[in-house]
Amino acid sequence: MSTQTLSGGCQCGAVRYRITGTTFLPHTCHCRMCQKAGGNYFMALASVAKAGFIVTRGEISWFRSSEPSRRGFCSRCGTPLIYEAVARDNTNVTLGSLDDPLAIRPEHQFGAESRVPFLCEVLSIPTAVSMDDPEEDGVKLAEVASSNHQHPDHDTGVWPMESKP
Ligand SMILES: [Zn+2]
Numbered sequence: 001m002s003t004q005t006l007s008g009g010c011q012c013g014a015v016r017y018r019i020t021g022t023t024f025l026p027h028t029c030h031c032r033m034c035q036k037a038g039g040n041y042f043m044a045l046a047s048v049a050k051a052g053f054i055v056t057r058g059e060i061s062w063f064r065s066s067e068p069s070r071r072g073f074c075s076r077c078g079t080p081l082i083y084e085a086v087a088r089d090n091t092n093v094t095l096g097s098l099d100d101p102l103a104i105r106p107e108h109q110f111g112a113e114s115r116v117p118f119l120c121e122v123l124s125i126p127t128a129v130s131m132d133d134p135e136e137d138g139v140k141l142a143e144v145a146s147s148n149h150q151h152p153d154h155d156t157g158v159w160p161m162e163s164k165p
């Protein structure tokens, strides 16, 4: 449970939000729908009252993933931002989209039926820091850093959003 004011947004900066409500039920969800929606093995989410989640820039786009629920994302860059039951008073925010991804730590896991069986093994593989490898798949990481179009991890007055497709 976290009562601090948190900010976050999508990768390109077209959608920014602020959380003023108390967050609760921080969790990972390994269900097949969260895997698809996140393009990943699981999603990390925390709940907050819909009234305590304020969009401060742009507009969230929605995919109605089932009759009772929908998923919110940035239509410009594709970042998943929200999962929610339409009829409920709470929404769920993706923890990776927070400006401070360490602000909330998951305490529950759902969707055990589709959790990838090798997940723990994958996470115990020795890790390398990104800049350790000056060239990864032909992409020069120094060039990535110097031409980074990702929105910074804080609110900005104006953000150029001039990235090419
Ligand atoms: Zn975006």
Ligand SMILES: [Zn+2]
Binding pocket: 029, 030, 031, 032, 033, 034, 035, 111
């Ligand atoms: Zn799920």
